Amino acid sequence: MARAWCLTSRPQGLPTQDNFALKAIDDRALAEGEIRVRNLWLSVDPYMRGRMNDIKSYVPPFEIDAPMTGGALGEVIESRNGGFAVGDRVLHMGGWRDEAIVDAGLTPVKLPQSDLPVESWLHIMGLTGATAWIGLLKIAQAKAGDRVFVSAAAGAVGSVAVQIAKAKGMTVIGSAGGPDKCAWVKQLGADAMIDYRAGPVLDQLRAATRDVGGRIDVYFDNVGGDHLDAALAMSTKDARFAICGMIDGYNSDTPLTLKFANLIIINRIRIAGFLYSDHMADLPAFQADMGEMIKARQVVSHETVYDGLERTPEAFLGLFSGANMGKMLVRL
Known part of the structure; x- marks a missing residue:
């Protein structure tokens, strides 16, 4: 009997284990076009917190007492889809469970032959790597010589953004929590x-920009809050901001306020939010470029791994306490 994590109640503030329950899910015969996948790896990501609220957003909310979804990688064990054979490795969105019936709505993608560890397709060769590449190079149009500030630089997307920026000849300032990170x-x-964690972000960013010879040209935002405010304060004219995420506010109802919003006009700052799913046409270019950077050892993968389906909520909650360096994954 397959099992899946379900959201049993909508969190108020930071979720707890009490908001989740691991339940058996009914088996059934496959319909035409479906595949049955035994999951090997699950991805947990900060955006999933927004799906726990019953509000309109760019992705529908999780339903109460229904299996949750998210990025996953697994092996086909039964198929009624001519495009997939038993034994194929696939990426899909039937995560938070050990076995999934996957139809077109869960967007299965067969993995190509590769020498990379299979879990790389949930990280540097997958959504998080592409998000970093798209945000930095397409949205912010960062180029060699730019001074780039990356918040949550020890996280899944941030750590890749740092490496891409260096590979492309940029100067990078990162933020992270604690000396080890x-x-x-x-x-x-x-x-x-x-x-x-060591002091006000603005004071530290002001000192860091002096060390690299000027204000920032590009900001890759994963945090929002005081990081975004500090980036505005230390921006140069015609700076470009790529807004990937705002994890600082995901568990808060307090509206974002910016002390230095006037600098958006004064410095002609271009601020753009973006979603990975809006840039699917860029994936072939991303995969080719990322493949070359990996071969050259300019980009390396790092994952924080929790073992067992039972630990999926624990891994997810760890995202909000800084438990991960690099990509947070669950291995089944």
Whole structure:
């Protein structure tokens, strides 16, 4: 009997284990066009917090007492779809469970032959790597010589954004929580680091920009809040901001306020939010470019792994306490 995590109640603030329940899900015969997948790896991501609220957004909310969904990677064990054979490895959105019946709505994609570890397709060769590449190079139009500030630089997307920026000849300032994470991101190539737990972000960013010879040209935002405000304060004229996420506010009802919003006009800052799903046409270019950077060891993968379906909520909640370096994954 397959099992899946369900959302049993809508969280108020930071979710707890009490908001989730692991339930058996009924088996059934496959319909035409479906495949049955035994999941090997599950992805947990900050955007899933928004899906726990019953509000209109760019992705529908999770239904109460229904299996949750999310990125997953698995092996086909039964198929009624001519495009997939038993034994194929696939990416799909039937996560938070050990076995999934996958139809077109869960967007199955057969993995190509590759020497990379299979879990890389949930990270540097998948959604998180593409998000970093699209945000930095397409949305912010970052280029060699730019000074780039990346918040949550030890996270899944941020750590890849740092490495891409360095591979493309940029100067990088990162932010992370704690000396160990800051030291790790420096090993990835960051020129300067901010430990947001050690003091005000703006004061540290002001000092870091002096160390790299000027204000920031590009901001890759994963945090929002005081990081976004500090980036505005330390921006140069015609700076470009790519807004990927705002994890600082995902568990809060307090509206975002910015002390330095006037600088958007003064410095002619271009601020653009973006979603990975709006840029599917860019994936072939991303995969080719990322493949070359991986071969050259300019980008390396790092995952924080929790073992067992039972630990999926624990892994998800760890995203909000800084438990991960790099991509957070669950291995089944």
